[in-house]
Amino acid sequence: MNAIISESEYRKLIGKTAGRAFLFFGEEDYLKSYDIKATRERVCPEPAFAVFNDIVLDAMDFTPDKLLDAMTPPPMMADERFIVIRGLDFTTMKPAELEALIETLALLPEYDYNTVILHVAAEQIDEGYLPKRPSTVLKKLGEVATPVRFEASTDGRLAAWAGKHFQHLGVTVSPADCAFLVSFAGKSMFLLANEIEKIAYFVLSKGRDHATAEDIRLVAVPSIDNDAFALSNAILAGRTADALEALSVLKFERTEPTMIMGELSKTLCDMQAVRLFLDAGKSVKEIAAALKLHEYKAGLLCKAVGKVDAARLARAVDLSVKADAAVKRSFGDYTPIETLICSL
Numbered sequence: 001m002n003a004i005i006s007e008s009e010y011r012k013l014i015g016k017t018a019g020r021a022f023l024f025f026g027e028e029d030y031l032k033s034y035d036i037k038a039t040r041e042r043v044c045p046e047p048a049f050a051v052f053n054d055i056v057l058d059a060m061d062f063t064p065d066k067l068l069d070a071m072t073p074p075p076m077m078a079d080e081r082f083i084v085i086r087g088l089d090f091t092t093m094k095p096a097e098l099e100a101l102i103e104t105l106a107l108l109p110e111y112d113y114n115t116v117i118l119h120v121a122a123e124q125i126d127e128g129y130l131p132k133r134p135s136t137v138l139k140k141l142g143e144v145a146t147p148v149r150f151e152a153s154t155d156g157r158l159a160a161w162a163g164k165h166f167q168h169l170g171v172t173v174s175p176a177d178c179a180f181l182v183s184f185a186g187k188s189m190f191l192l193a194n195e196i197e198k199i200a201y202f203v204l205s206k207g208r209d210h211a212t213a214e215d216i217r218l219v220a221v222p223s224i225d226n227d228a229f230a231l232s233n234a235i236l237a238g239r240t241a242d243a244l245e246a247l248s249v250l251k252f253e254r255t256e257p258t259m260i261m262g263e264l265s266k267t268l269c270d271m272q273a274v275r276l277f278l279d280a281g282k283s284v285k286e287i288a289a290a291l292k293l294h295e296y297k298a299g300l301l302c303k304a305v306g307k308v309d310a311a312r313l314a315r316a317v318d319l320s321v322k323a324d325a326a327v328k329r330s331f332g333d334y335t336p337i338e339t340l341i342c343s344l
Helices: 007-013 029-043 048-055 063-073 095-105 136-142 156-169 177-184 189-207 213-219 228-236 239-253 255-279 286-291 295-305 310-332 335-342
Strands: 020-026 055-056 080-087 114-119 147-149
Touching: 007 029, 020 029, 029 080, 029 114, 029 147, 029 189, 048 080, 048 239, 055 063, 063 095, 063 114, 095 136, 095 286, 095 295, 095 335, 136 147, 136 177, 156 177, 156 189, 177 189, 177 213, 213 239, 228 239, 228 310, 239 255, 239 335, 255 286, 255 295, 255 335, 295 310, 310 335
Parallel strands: 020 114, 020 147, 055 080, 080 114
Antiparallel strands: none
């Protein structure tokens, strides 16, 4: 298997990628797109020939044969060709499909004028337990492609990046206010980039070139991860304020209490089932089979419940049953969910 490299290590290779395939995986999708753009600009600098030398294959109609068809012809009026494969979900891909893809990528040395990037979105591949124990899928792909891991950025790195992004748009922001933006708007670089542009254009429209925390509060949208899994984790971790804030967003969006409670109850029950299987000594693979989950998804649940006290989880499940019944009797009242959150 090729050694897994970091995003910063990949950037040093841009311009030296011909004849190689790279697997972009990990949590930070924004940087994947950024590096694909940078590679495209290096490999396909002439827009006039992009139709021949810049090829994107989407998962909806992707087949290994189409990849081979893209790899085979020599580039048009250029030395290299760029091929991006995007949207593949390796958590649901059949073994035969994976093997066919690997066999095709193994032919790349015969067509060494190609740079191939498999752009895998966050959570669309089982990573295993990195760095020491990559998953079987990652090992197999690593035989024919260099894995590039895009790890989630730390708060400090995001704040520094935000400051540079503001500067690029002609606006200065203090390091403290950049850190505030990250805490306020969230850690997604896609969302942050959008919020930074909004704030910068707002400030510039007012004839200023410096943004403050007040500008951030006024213009940016606070980011709350309000899915059932995140809400469950906030409740179980005792982060009452975070859970209530997430619920307030759902209330503002007029999400039906029965829908919220239904998803929350299901997630908590799945977590409790995983906890019982773990306590019985079952492996992730056995748990996945028993609960009819993909092994990768079961692994995420195992990691989550590993951080939660068993008694607290059992109590949460018990209270969720009562809250679910109360919500169904209340006809649109969020109070039972708020009670559940505050009872743990």
